[in-house]
Amino acid sequence: MLRFRLLRFPLYPSNLSALSPKHTSLCVISLSGTPSTKPRSQMGSYTTSSRSPKLLFRQLFEKESSTYTYLLADASHPEKPALLVDPVDRTVDRDLSLIKDLGLKLIYAINTHVHADHVTGTGLIKTKVPGVKSIISKASDAKADLFVESGDKIHFGDLFLEVRATPGHTLGCVTYVTGDGPDQPQPRMAFTGDALLIRGCGRTDFQGGSSEQLYKSVRSQIFSLPKETLIYPAHDYKGFTVSTVEEEMLYNPRLTKDEINWGSRMNNGGNFGFTVRSS
Numbered sequence: 001m002l003r004f005r006l007l008r009f010p011l012y013p014s015n016l017s018a019l020s021p022k023h024t025s026l027c028v029i030s031l032s033g034t035p036s037t038k039p040r041s042q043m044g045s046y047t048t049s050s051r052s053p054k055l056l057f058r059q060l061f062e063k064e065s066s067t068y069t070y071l072l073a074d075a076s077h078p079e080k081p082a083l084l085v086d087p088v089d090r091t092v093d094r095d096l097s098l099i100k101d102l103g104l105k106l107i108y109a110i111n112t113h114v115h116a117d118h119v120t121g122t123g124l125i126k127t128k129v130p131g132v133k134s135i136i137s138k139a140s141d142a143k144a145d146l147f148v149e150s151g152d153k154i155h156f157g158d159l160f161l162e163v164r165a166t167p168g169h170t171l172g173c174v175t176y177v178t179g180d181g182p183d184q185p186q187p188r189m190a191f192t193g194d195a196l197l198i199r200g201c202g203r204t205d206f207q208g209g210s211s212e213q214l215y216k217s218v219r220s221q222i223f224s225l226p227k228e229t230l231i232y233p234a235h236d237y238k239g240f241t242v243s244t245v246e247e248e249m250l251y252n253p254r255l256t257k258d259e260i261n262w263g264s265r266m267n268n269g270g271n272f273g274f275t276v277r278s279s
Ligand SMILES: N[C@@H](CCC(=O)N[C@@H](CSS)C(=O)NCC(=O)O)C(=O)O
Pocket: 012, 029, 030, 115, 116, 117, 194, 200, 201, 202, 203, 204, 235, 237
């Protein structure tokens, strides 16, 4: 069975021994407090669903790791080609059953990064659905059938995802963004993995993590998208499902900080308006 290399980290906090020495002194951050002082009237009134005559879209949740898996398909294409973003092994049967019910043809199982908190369902899917190709970034140094890098496009029917490199949580993190064009979903949708979470971001204390890189990635590759772009993260721990670029630019308590304040605070568990627990 095909598995990515770094995958079987036990859940926190017992995984610390599996990580590099730098992790053991790291703080665990939990959220509290008000994220922003900016008035809500600054924000446009954007929809939180995407419109496309072609796209079939489902957001699926795995509760033990609080992970979102996303199903996208071109429902107007005769073969209804589909892909899964960040499938989890525990929920593969559920996801494949849904795909069968909807009459879709799964062609790709793709990952935004090598997940430290759960096992990707990609390998299991490949044993259950012959012909499915796994995809991950070249920079992740993981195993897969196909490797992508910034600027690549992943086509499914008439639709496609664009690849944007967003390292920082891990070296190989990428964000997949729905295409820009007449037949593509509007607003665009960004599957940000752990680079950008709703009102948060991925931790940077894992091997290959870099707070400086994460800050630059989010600013240059995600916040540069149209403001109405929908943000779909790989995890949510607070019950959120979707956000927009504009909402996160205004209210994300971490990414609204300037760069100088960001780096040292992220690395040292400093005050982002969060309660910080040192381990
Ligand atoms: N903060 C989470 C704990 C789980 C966790 O650390 N999740 C990772 C993504 S999976 S590797 C993460 O980056 N979380 C963001 C963070 O700020 O910790 C929780 O609240 O349960």
